[in-house]
Amino acid sequence: MNASLYIITVLIWGTTWLAITFQIGDTPVVVSVGWRFAIASAALLAWLALRGKLPRLSKENHKMAVLLALCLFSNNFLCFYFATQYIPSGLNAVVFSLAPILNALNLWWLEKKRPDVSFIQGALMGFSGILMLFGAQFIHSAMDLTILLGLGVTFVGTYFFSMGNLVSARAQQKGMPLLPTTGWAMGYGALYLFAIALFMGHSLAFTTTPLYVSALAYLAIIGSVIGFNTYLALVGHIGAAKAAYCTVLFPLVALSLSTIFEGYEWTWQSVLGVMLVVGGNLRVFGLPEPVKRWYHAHR
Template identity: 45%
Template sequence: MNALLYCLVVVIWGTTWIAIYLQQGPVSAPVSIFWRFAVASSVMIVILLAGGKLRKLSGRDHLFCLLQGGCVFCFNFWCFYTAAAWINTGLESVIFSMAVLFNAVNSFIFFGQKPPLRFYIAAGLGLTGIVTLFWQDLLNSGFNHSLLLGIGLSALGTFGFSLGNMISLRHQKKGLEVLTTNSWAMLYGTLLIAAIALVRGDNFTPQWTFSYLSALLYLAIFGSVIAFGAYFTLVGRIGPSKAAYSTLLFPLVALTLSTLYEGYVWQVNAIAGLVLILLGNLVMFARPEALMGKLLYRRRTA
């Protein structure tokens, strides 16, 4: 079950970056985000109500859902949608992979969960692989002002996402159901981003084109309803640090699509980066200390 959830998160969120790119244009970032989560939260709440699965929450729990919605479904996406105007979405996915580090630190701060040594080894390999994968692109960009601004916004968005992870873990430690808390958080995030758009004086009319609307529906149903449900379920089942490690694979999906549709050419650094990322994934989930123990046991009994 964990493997299925993990694959869903990687594949879906790995493809949402292109959908975000398709929404770049005359519609402001807050309005695009509003429509995305207005559709997603409505679908989730209707489904839960129809199935009698929308559970009651206390006032305090609703407050935490509001905080989660502000972190994940408002601030996080506002940063990334805005940053997409200055840096490509593939680079955004690289920066988003820092969630694995933010979650490890925040888990220790808020819950006292000290990650095992293999986590640091895996994260180090994965992040090194991603940097290697995109190193030539970083050099070609020249580290100009727009790039630095895009990187800064993407890092802030990732930090907001990580804080939302901590709140989701708090919900599940209290025995609250993921779908209920996720639905309320998404609704509150929708209202918050709508308030921001109103204050900014944005026009709420979407772009009536096939590419924009299809991207909107994909982001709302697959990228929000399905992927967020799977991800926050993983947070509760295996912890935020391990769940966030899935973000290290997003750039691979993005690069695969770029190869097929945008003519991305794999260089030596890209291949080396791919190997490092897969090796980090193996270290994280193969429990090398357990494997080593088995090998030692076999040698002693041989």
Template identity: 45%
Template sequence: MNLCLYLSVVAIWGTTWIAIFAQQAASGGSVGAAVFWRFIVASLVMLLILKAVKRLRALNARDHFFCLLQGCCVFGFNFFCFYHAAAWINSGLESVIFSMAVLYNALNSWIFFRQRPSVRLLPATALGIGGIVALFWQELHNSEASVTLLWGIGLSALGTLGFSLGNMISLRHQRLQRDVLTTNSYAMLYGALAMALLTLSQGESLQPVWNWQWAGALCYLAIFGSVIGFGAYFTLVGRIGASQAAYSTLLFPLVALALSTLYEGYQWHAEAFLGLTMILAGNLVMFARLPVLRRRVAA
């Protein structure tokens, strides 16, 4: 079950980056409006389904407050950063920065829940971060693109921090045995409403863009990327912990960079292949089962 959830998250979220790029290219409009429509559609679909199958659970005022915080972190603030970053770097490289969620989650789990990181985390993270550096190696040495690259990296890293903080709130919900689908639904709703207020306060319109590319990207991002993807991910957080669940983000580049090669003209180089090899090695270190030696104590 955990493996199916893990692979589902990798496959779905590895493809959402190109959909974000497609939606932005089709609209050329407000980032806040794009994020709003993605999560208002996702939240309403989830709430209607849960209500229809009688799975919508009651939450108290404190739970709703934490859903609001989760929504702002995971379904608002972080995607506001990611959508803006898409103007500076391609979707494949953006997904690579998101891989730092594994490090953020390990540190935040330690800070907020006193969960000691696994002994595998340090070597696995070293390989993962080293792989990220290798993937970016040529871009970092391109002086003409250095300023825009740094803007893209900074916004993506900031968005990843927001995502990680939302993970901690989801972990709080599940420790209190709150239903993950119910809390996700309300968090998406609150995140969408927060983005609507931010967009309107900036004097921008929430009016959608009526063309097939924008609508298709919206449907994919709302249903697959949000309803299914986040449902699977936060279920995984509850089952194996935030640190290990976030390690799935280190496999996104395999999917995202492949799509970026086809649709955005990403140029592969030796360092990129080395980087992906290191990222895969990090996954192996993190999750491969090692034999455990046991002492037999005589009675």
């Protein structure tokens, strides 16, 4: 059961980055992200209502949902979608894999929870790997400055996501129901994005090509609703620390798809960069228990 949840989560999270590229084009990014979360919110809230698990939330709970909307279901994805116009989707995913490290840094900054030495070593490895990956991409693209723009924007998006994790943790500590809060947060995020789109003079209509619509449906239902639920189920079964290994593996899926569909070209610098990012995450989280057991059994 746990293995199935783990594989499903990694595959979903690893493939959504490529699906985002299919939404870049005629439809403004803010409209695309808005519809993604409008559909996801409607689907999740309807599913909860049908199961009789849609409680009436308090005003404080709705305020927390608004904060989640700003961090997890709007501004961060605006950054990710925008960055995809300038960098391969796989690199977007690799930067996002630093989110757990940013979580710990935020806890250090905001709650004075000082990380241990292994975390600092892992964080330095991870950030060094990112710099090496983008350095290789920068050189390969003949010093194209838009690569640096893409890096900066996707890092901002990852930081928004990290702050959203802290908001979610605080909401759960207060006993707020997670899935209903998430459903409302997705809805608030959609309203916020549609308001921005209308203010900018955009129509809320979106492209109706089969590729765009299928990508929208995949991102809204598979990526945002099912992927989120499988991850939560995984956290419930094996704990948040072990579930965090998803962030180690899904960038490899994203980079593999980017190689096939976007023509991402590997160099020795990019290979070393990925190894540093993965190694940094492993240094932070430690080796998985099955790997530890195998190692001790074959010493």
